[in-house]
Amino acid sequence: MRPPRRRASQSEDLVPEFWYNIVPDLPKPLPPPLLPDGRVPPREMFERLFAKSLVEQEFSSERFIRIPEVVRDTLISLGRPTPLLRARRLEELLGTKARIYYKYEGVLPTGSHKVNTAVAQAYYNSIEGVERLSTETGAGQWGSALSLAGALFKLKVRVFMVRSSYEQKPYRRVLMELYGAEVVPSPSRLTKAGLSVLERDPNHPGSLGIAISEAIEDVLSDEKARYSLGSVLNHVLLHQTVIGLEALKQLEELGEELPDYVIGCVGGGSNYAGLAYPFLRFKLSGRRKDMRFVAVEPRACPSLTRGVYAYDYGDTAGLTPLLKMYTVGHRYRVPPIHAGGLRYHGDAPSLCLLVAEGLVEARAYHQTEVFEAGAIFARTEGIVPAPESAHAVKAAIDIALEAKRSGESPVILFNLSGHGLLDLQGYLEYLEGRLVDYEPLEIDISYLPKVNV
Amino acid sequence: MRPPRRRASQSEDLVPEFWYNIVPDLPKPLPPPLLPDGRVPPREMFERLFAKSLVEQEFSSERFIRIPEVVRDTLISLGRPTPLLRARRLEELLGTKARIYYKYEGVLPTGSHKVNTAVAQAYYNSIEGVERLSTETGAGQWGSALSLAGALFKLKVRVFMVRSSYEQKPYRRVLMELYGAEVVPSPSRLTKAGLSVLERDPNHPGSLGIAISEAIEDVLSDEKARYSLGSVLNHVLLHQTVIGLEALKQLEELGEELPDYVIGCVGGGSNYAGLAYPFLRFKLSGRRKDMRFVAVEPRACPSLTRGVYAYDYGDTAGLTPLLKMYTVGHRYRVPPIHAGGLRYHGDAPSLCLLVAEGLVEARAYHQTEVFEAGAIFARTEGIVPAPESAHAVKAAIDIALEAKRSGESPVILFNLSGHGLLDLQGYLEYLEGRLVDYEPLEIDISYLPKVNV
Numbered sequence: 007m008r009p010p011r012r013r014a015s016q017s018e019d020l021v022p023e024f025w026y027n028i029v030p031d032l033p034k035p036l037p038p039p040l041l042p043d044g045r046v047p048p049r050e051m052f053e054r055l056f057a058k059s060l061v062e063q064e065f066s067s068e069r070f071i072r073i074p075e076v077v078r079d080t081l082i083s084l085g086r087p088t089p090l091l092r093a094r095r096l097e098e099l100l101g102t103k104a105r106i107y108y109k110y111e112g113v114l115p116t117g118s119h120k121v122n123t124a125v126a127q128a129y130y131n132s133i134e135g136v137e138r139l140s141t142e143t144g145a146g147q148w149g150s151a152l153s154l155a156g157a158l159f160k161l162k163v164r165v166f167m168v169r170s171s172y173e174q175k176p177y178r179r180v181l182m183e184l185y186g187a188e189v190v191p192s193p194s195r196l197t198k199a200g201l202s203v204l205e206r207d208p209n210h211p212g213s214l215g216i217a218i219s220e221a222i223e224d225v226l227s228d229e230k231a232r233y234s235l236g237s238v239l240n241h242v243l244l245h246q247t248v249i250g251l252e253a254l255k256q257l258e259e260l261g262e263e264l265p266d267y268v269i270g271c272v273g274g275g276s277n278y279a280g281l282a283y284p285f286l287r288f289k290l291s292g293r294r295k296d297m298r299f300v301a302v303e304p305r306a307c308p309s310l311t312r313g314v315y316a317y318d319y320g321d322t323a324g325l326t327p328l329l330k331m332y333t334v335g336h337r338y339r340v341p342p343i344h345a346g347g348l349r350y351h352g353d354a355p356s357l358c359l360l361v362a363e364g365l366v367e368a369r370a371y372h373q374t375e376v377f378e379a380g381a382i383f384a385r386t387e388g389i390v391p392a393p394e395s396a397h398a399v400k401a402a403i404d405i406a407l408e409a410k411r412s413g414e415s416p417v418i419l420f421n422l423s424g425h426g427l428l429d430l431q432g433y434l435e436y437l438e439g440r441l442v443d444y445e446p447l448e449i450d451i452s453y454l455p456k457v458n459v
Numbered sequence: 460m461r462p463p464r465r466r467a468s469q470s471e472d473l474v475p476e477f478w479y480n481i482v483p484d485l486p487k488p489l490p491p492p493l494l495p496d497g498r499v500p501p502r503e504m505f506e507r508l509f510a511k512s513l514v515e516q517e518f519s520s521e522r523f524i525r526i527p528e529v530v531r532d533t534l535i536s537l538g539r540p541t542p543l544l545r546a547r548r549l550e551e552l553l554g555t556k557a558r559i560y561y562k563y564e565g566v567l568p569t570g571s572h573k574v575n576t577a578v579a580q581a582y583y584n585s586i587e588g589v590e591r592l593s594t595e596t597g598a599g600q601w602g603s604a605l606s607l608a609g610a611l612f613k614l615k616v617r618v619f620m621v622r623s624s625y626e627q628k629p630y631r632r633v634l635m636e637l638y639g640a641e642v643v644p645s646p647s648r649l650t651k652a653g654l655s656v657l658e659r660d661p662n663h664p665g666s667l668g669i670a671i672s673e674a675i676e677d678v679l680s681d682e683k684a685r686y687s688l689g690s691v692l693n694h695v696l697l698h699q700t701v702i703g704l705e706a707l708k709q710l711e712e713l714g715e716e717l718p719d720y721v722i723g724c725v726g727g728g729s730n731y732a733g734l735a736y737p738f739l740r741f742k743l744s745g746r747r748k749d750m751r752f753v754a755v756e757p758r759a760c761p762s763l764t765r766g767v768y769a770y771d772y773g774d775t776a777g778l779t780p781l782l783k784m785y786t787v788g789h790r791y792r793v794p795p796i797h798a799g800g801l802r803y804h805g806d807a808p809s810l811c812l813l814v815a816e817g818l819v820e821a822r823a824y825h826q827t828e829v830f831e832a833g834a835i836f837a838r839t840e841g842i843v844p845a846p847e848s849a850h851a852v853k854a855a856i857d858i859a860l861e862a863k864r865s866g867e868s869p870v871i872l873f874n875l876s877g878h879g880l881l882d883l884q885g886y887l888e889y890l891e892g893r894l895v896d897y898e899p900l901e902i903d904i905s906y907l908p909k910v911n912v
Contacts, residue, residue, distance in 0.1 A: 012536050016469035083465050084841050085542065085566070094536065095611070113538075113566040115841035117880060157838045158548070177883040184837050184886050384637050385610045388537050388568035427570060427880050430630040433637050 014256030037330035103415035118424030120151035128155035142217030146178025148236035153187035215322030237274025246280025275354030310368035341444035344432030467709030490783035556868035571877030573604035581608035595670030599631025601689035606640035668775030690727025699733025728807030763821035794897035797885030
């Protein structure tokens with residue numbers, strides 16, 4: 007007889023026609039962005055940076071927002087719906103009765119979930135007459151996703167890439183250039199921000215903060231250009247909910263009720279929110295109060311587990327409005343862990359509110375144990391997880407083992423947000439026992455703006 | 460209204476329960492392997508190298524061979540069925556009325572189709588009590604697929620990796636080691652073959668020929684070990700037919716009749732045969748005589764377009780039995796093109812017979828035009844093709860443009876056998892205009908064994 011299905015189908019019909027906006031379902035109103043003087047920034051300020059439709063979504067209180075047909079069709083052409091699989095061999099290895107499922111976003115062209123919002127952002131900018139998008143990227147995941155989306159919607163894309171990554175990780179740059187994007191090593195001579203840094207130090211390695219400053223200055227100096235962000239903001243998380251909305255239907259197809267645990271790694275929060283928010287609805291509405299939601303972060307950058315819930319800048323340069331979030335402070339010097347996508351000082355405001363209200367719990371891990379979990383997953387299920395996604399794998403394994411000890415058999419769902427085929431350097435260091443585990447640095451937030459007082 | 464479906468579903472039911480063996484349907488009997496003295500080698504010789512079940516498949520005349528449930532279930536757990544997509548944006552860019560479909564094998568964990576046979580080979584070896592598999596790999600595609608399969612079926616795997624690749628392409632090695640395989644730079648000190656080379660030149664860069672010699676010697680010196688091959692042989696091509704069998708059902712689901720063109724790149728022939736053979740049945744049986752089958756190879760190694768149809772060794776070292784195939788001669792020094800998987804002096808005997816009978820036609824391209832096609836595909840469909848697969852993309856584009864000129868609207872199907880995320884060096888050189896196009900070398904086959912006389 008046939009073994010039980012281990013993989014949901016991937017019919018186009020599984021791709022939702024609406025995004026889910028969690029804001030109206032939050033237990034408390036979402037604290038608004040603020041200016042350092044405590045005022046709420048004017049709409050115009052956001053509309054100068056982002057396409058109007060995206061600003062509308064950013065502040066929308068509609069529970070469901072229709073996905074434009076072109077966006078939905080494009081996502082389908084790029085590989086949505088993505089697979090939902092059961093990790094049977096991992097279950098067997100762990101000897102757990104837990105049923106472990108994972109949603110796999112790595113089948114998308116750039117190897118991660120980032121393209122889900124890149125496509126939506128490029129689409130809205132293109133129909134609003136924007137000609138060019140500017141953004142920053144660290145290791146290059148976000149930059150390559152936006153470069154692809156720009157190619158599909160005929161938008162010029164300029165990516166300010168942190169110079170150290172630009173020089174040490176040429177392949178992500180190649181990928182962006184292959185998609186037709188202009189990749190500028192930051193600090194650059196294209197902006198005042200970049201120039202001032204280079205004047206002080208011509209060999210400055212760059213930072214995400216400087217790259218953000220350059221991208222924003224670049225946009226403000228070009229009427230036809232807009233800025234694009236890969237995480238943190240409400241509209242970005244909104245676009246990622248296709249992940250969880252597909253997973254809801256796919257789990258049902260595999261004969262499962264709602265999962266007992268929903269797990270994901272958190273940098274800015276977009277891949278986790280994308281999977282978790284459509285499931286969180288059931289907890290927020292009281293239908294499944296017992297569901298547990300686990301956000302996983304690196305111990306080296308422990309905003310959710312050790313940060314303070316306060317207003318801080320979204321960027322390390324202090325250019326953006328202030329956002330209420332769990333933060334280690336925008337001046338926190340994040341240690342050079344391999345999971346570049348998790349090296350962010352704060353987290354998405356909506357996710358932080360849910361953590362503050364005790365609806366989402368957080369865990370933090372060292373990178374050695376995370377890469378070990380990634381290796382275990384590769385040897386059992388075949389896929390090499392991205393270092394970021396391996397954080398979710400580690401938590402899923404721990405929770406499955408806890409269930410084994412307590413004799414329970416929960417349904418565990420986690421987001422495998424990307425593959426690690428472009429991150430094998432970290433696995434090389436893991437195999438050679440060369441990985442460094444960084445303890446959290448001291449968290450000093452005394453310099454945070456006075457709106458917190 | 461909804462745009463027409465551009466993507467077939469991926470229900471588990473689409474994965475076939477039988478492999479298709481083309482041998483009994485060939486227009487002529489397949490010329491048997493021969494020893495240099497003209498004798499047919501004894502079964503025992505093959506059974507010392509390969510699992511018995513695989514030798515049985517190698518010489519089987521059964522049209523359909525059942526896929527063991529465990530193998531089928533494992534393939535499903537790794538991502539089968541793979542997607543079949545319509546390349547609408549590419550069609551629009553070309554302004555062709557042709558409908559272009561592609562089967563995408565790059566969603567599998569190691570990024571290519573290779574795992575389809577690796578899983579089957581590991582399974583049969585494991586149930587026959589084999590404890591270790593030994594093989595060779597150039598760039599590492601095959602080595603990583605077999606390493607993964609070994610991890611899934613608890614077999615030790617030793618991969619002799621051409622030293623130059625071992626040193627220049629550490630990431631494929633990392634992938635193999637991550638799956639638990641032992642990767643040995645070849646020439647090595649583990650075998651007489653390796654030692655003799657190192658005695659002459661301690662810094663020898665190695666070659667596929669030497670690596671094969673080492674793997675075979677390694678197997679012959681260990682009763683519990685067997686050899687594993689990633690292409691060329693009948694049983695390998697047989698295992699790859701899951702690709703075409705899925706595509707048959709998926710095209711039907713998208714409302715298409717049989718395609719007019721079936722295209723694929725050819726190194727040893729396994730990814731092309733995997734897609735094409737289930738469709739070739741309809742041509743061989745006379746039901747669709749007009750279907751055209753196009754095998755694409757690099758001009759730098761033009762076995763099908765310029766080689767001779769003769770008995771030659773399967774390896775460059777001259778250790779294997781002789782196979783009747785189109786060959787440029789096993790001493791041909793293949794120029795260092797980026798498509799490492801196509802740098803083979805011969806081709807699968809069954810495919811060569813079909814070319815000799817005029818049932819499959821061949822085309823050859825330079826790598827610059829191939830990478831250009833790959834870049835066009837990346838910018839329209841999003842996926843960066845592996846350099847090997849980009850050969851198929853180039854032919855599909857050419858055929859679509861020919862159709863445009865002749866006012867026809869054929870259905871074109873090609874195999875996108877893998878993604879290029881681990882081959883971005885080639886695209887880097889393409890973007891910088893540094894790619895070298897190598898003219899075919901002179902083909903001297905005067906040294907071929909006398910069985911040809």
